Amino acid sequence: MNPVLYDLRGLKCPFPVIKTRKKLxxxxxxxxxxxxxxxxxxxxxxxxxxxxxxxxxxxxEKTETGHRFLIRKG
Structure with missing residues (x-):
């Protein structure tokens, strides 16, 4: 199963978590x-x-500009 790619670069806390929660x-x-x-x-x-x-x-994973997270929905 290929992951859904979700680009949240440029967003500051707490928006990456809020948007990931909503997407999941x-x-x-x-x-x-x-x-x-x-x-x-x-x-x-x-x-x-x-x-x-x-x-x-x-x-x-650390990337050139930040971090990449691979998450499986519970």
Whole structure:
């Protein structure tokens, strides 16, 4: 299953988490989403959000401009 690509570069906290939460709400359980961010706080916020909402953070990757997160909807 290919992940849905979600480009949230340029958004500052708390918008990457808010938008990811809203996007995941419209997706089927088990679906994958890849989120690209430039917000330096996302590296703290995304794992916390996944833990709180019951999603699986599969991978976190540092990119040239920020971070990329691969998340499986719980």
């Amino acid at each position: 709400a419209a997706m089927a359980s088990g679906a994958l989403i890849q989120v690209d961010t430039t917000d330096p706080l996302a590296v703290i916020d995304m794992p916390h959000f996944c833990n709180e909402d019951g999603h699986e953070l599969i991978e976190t």
